[in-house]
Amino acid sequence: MKFKKYIFLSFALFLTLSLHARQTNWVEVEPGIWKAVIGKPEPYNLLTASGVGPYHEGLTKLKPAEFPLSKNEITAKIIDGKTYLRFPLDRGEQLYGFGLNFKTVNQRGRILELHVDHYNGSDNGRTHSPTPFYVSSKGYGIFINSARYLKVYAGAAVRRDSKNPPVVQDRNTDPDWNPHPYSDGVEILVPAEGVEFYVIGGPTAMNAVQRFNLFNGGGCLPPRWGLGFTQRLERMTDASGVAAEAKAFEDKGYPLDFIGLEPGWQSKSYPNTFEWDAKRFPEPEKLVKEMLHKNIRLNLWINPYVSPDAPIYKKILPYTASHTVWAGLVPDLKTDSARKFLFGTLEKNKIDIGISGYKIDEVDGGDSYLWPDLATFPSGIPAEQMRQTYGLLMQRYTTELYQKRNLRTYGLVRASNAGGVSFPYVIYNDYYNHQDFITALINSGFSGVLWTPEVRASNLPEEWVRRFQSNVFSPMAMINAWASGTKPWTFPEVAPIIKRFALLRMQMMPYWYSEFARYHFEGIPPFRAMNLEPGFQDLVSVKEAKNLNLEENPYAKAITSEIKDQYMAGENLLVAPMFTGQKSRKVILPAGKWFDFYTGKYAGGGEVINITPGLDQIPVYVKDGGIIPMGKPLLHAPKAGEKVDLEIRYYGTKPGEYKLYDDDGETFNYQKGDYSFRTIKVSKVNGKLLGSISKAEKNKPNSVGKITYKMMTL
Template structure:
């Protein structure tokens, strides 16, 4: 029986002069509590996403106590709005609040969480404004509302604060600040009630894991999704697609799927969703020919229906009052609308072998998307539709493939809370390399995936630098829809780019295993340094008593926002280089770290300066790190194809790794059709557990390479 708790009638930490309404708390999963205030709306983020908790993963994490004093969380409903207040300690840092591009630390921010195309400022308007935040104290909070939420993340100072800021005199106090200390995270939800989820730790990573597992666990792409993809120019025709595939093969560059941009449709902006017969006279033949070569096709679309689309008239009763580029906007909350719309995306597309979609323009901006005054036949508001449209596009295209027992991997412009399990990667029109890396870091707090895609570059150096970080991301992709660029566009670095593309393929066993952990354990495959044990300033102080920053630069470095290096999987630290840089500083967490390429010792809990040259992106491996590699291949291994594994081992202490295996293509893993094989390595040698009878076994010969002498 689930335990329930009622807050007392008066606010304590978040104290106000009016009486608080009670929050009813119930433990819904191990370490996860749901609180209800007022009358929550039936349509929310988790419902829109159809999120079903991955209970086995949550149970495996085990029980944990409620991470805050429940009496310190306060809420009230007034004038049809819900006011929320959460406690905030002085030494506490906050992460999350969606896919931010320029900041990792969110304390001191005022945000309006609103789905939109990113416009260059972290103000809450972004592609995935997930209302989930994580504390450095090791807990998380999620607000399950499909509304625009105002957030005051330690900015508002209450008159009757439990820990009031010191009053200062600006005339005489040189330390006077226009932003005095605040001891609360406050939110305003424009609804007469809301669901609140609190996630226990004890670490921030544990809170993130519980959040992802509540959403169903992270996505598990097909193997081919972790290969290399090239998106062709806007009006490329069938012959152009075939020529592109042949050029990759002739030049020896790996390629797993090609993305077709708007020109595959007879008309776009708005869309007809039918093949252009002049450019693609025999789409089924093209798709099948490509599949025979081991290459899949992915189709661009947006959901706005052209008056010339075959489904336009039948869809009109299920569309909103306003158009986008004169195209009708389907109300995806209505089953009748979904049957027609996704039936069209299936017919003569998915059913002939199209392997996925890129779903554009479901994010913003306000000048062309439907306005908040629009109405929809379901009765859901324009605001609710804006917050969930990307979620629903992911959910229902994903379901098409799930029903066929065929995995997909695609792209989308918008997501939100509840979407962790969807096999889609976010992208946008912004193109700042440094900010792309910060977004990749923040994606781990938002329950999303992000690709620092490569499109075009002014110089060969920029091209190579962008490509280096791109292969250490969820989707290795050149998006040449406008530029027509190829991996070999800059001949002077073409061989380095090929070597990187091959490295991506060699590392597929590692990437695939890390995504399996994302699914089964909720661990983001790409994430902030702040989630890595041994990195935080608290632990640095605990292990090193020095306080003189000149003597201990590590302590200073770990107090600062780190937004240009990240963890990639269990063992790798990636530190991208940007155009114009010849050297950079890398902060190594406590514990020994080794160079990924050479196995040489790099440092331990210190700040190092590296000069890697143009050809390499700095990457470091934890002591005892185990990285399974396979031979470079032009395409991802097929189901049943045995692949030899070279296990690279770094450092001195004994290492272990769980190598994941399944058929790589279907959802049979949901029924137990998978295995984790344990790799153990010491300086003396290594071993791998035997394949389990009746389970997939795609592992060929296993060898061990000791990288550290």
């Protein structure tokens, strides 16, 4: 009996060692991206769900990268039908990512279960986009391509055989006893008998993020109108209310590019019929045409759950899950028939009459109402995997409806994941903490998603202004008034401030559009953490520095804590939002010179500054040599081919250069090369401004009208 037990244990050890040996066969699948496989990966994963492929051309333009880790220290094994992965961590190394977190930026030391869900106020891995990708401060990334619920110990578990074990402490006598001993590894449990995973090179953290985004197809490029201003109306607004809203914006001089219609546009919702309510919207095609004539588009709220009263109910029934949501059918989006019926109804009498896009709600979670993990789907995809990817599938197939019409869309969604980088959707939720919204905006740059700190309602005029200001410096400038009915002018005493920032959003469209182009072509997130900015001192190296003289270096003291209330917006802007009740704040300015966005005055560099801005400003700073192309304060985004005069604002003293992007702003023709980058150069010589822009390419889009140059720093 002992001999048989010995044989069994020897075989198990051999199997484990064999699997470990196989996973060390790294293959460079794209420049700077290496893939390994352990066991038998499941055929359905995040990349197969999204259907996207790498943007190879963008990846080849990045600087070469070496394999960033010791291959011998990356281990993988399969035990009891589960895959165990381990990646090494150095002392002082920090980790970022693991999805859309709302309270924390630094993730080292955390334990997470990456699980698509609505956010309930705790960074525990259950969130709208629990992306299984993390970035190291050492300049590399790790991506696990699994559609399962992953358990992550991000430097939070200590192995007995650790090469760098924690110091043993005696709690009886050590006042600095730490209940969380030092860990030198990231360990990830995948509940499957195999997985494919990737090591993504740098050499910087930003380069690793770029490679991840480009590997997932490159960032989305919204239509110009998507970067304008949107107002979502109260849920039972009718056609006359839509027209009245549009007229009020025009009469009061507030910009408006698209209007969102909430559940009341449908005859029944929760579950949905996906049909216009005949009383509230008797002539939807006429309404859409009237709005388009005013350069205003309409966006429709949906969730995918089918009412028994929906025309497609009986047809789609055989292709739905075993369980319902709000008594509505859950279409199995991995079956051709379910997609045909669901997306066919989203197209008929909606997209084909000019509806610009969708707001896709409730595809994230809520265990009390979503399908349970024991549900079954006709395609055979497990309920767990369906939950992890349902938001991806909804984004994928709605985007395809617009792609076949060669028209871009821009919408909202409640759930995403790795693979969704290129989809033109912005995440939102029902949570409403302003500070946490900004932290989420910061973390979105590590996760390949976009996030809007939307404005809904406020108790005070001050809160209304502060929320609105940060919303203007985000991927989607939106008031979501589905429940509150608020308007930009709801607080008359601050309406002039609100109008100025709404128009500023429109003036900055050339800048925002160019930054989103960089997201697509180069993989650089348009909104991102300070940790990715060159010149921003590493948090941990300062925190662990010996003999730190805080009197000589107050900058070091400021960044020993987590930075989650300021961020980079595009190439040249640093944004530091103000929150209700806050009269002053500290801003950390990276190395180099930084200048006030509004006045051009020198603000500082490589230091912490204390500022006391009035209610009429959100603190924004421009790096030395920064160029911000500004357009006119239009009420609607420019149409395709429309010429727009530009004012090129230049800050600081260092010569500056900027790539201004241009295409038709509405179609996918840029994917065929129908676009241009024009180089703007500005310098100051003997106190005089010298500016130039490269010539427009022949037979390429050119929406640039008259150009003037403005020296902001005198």
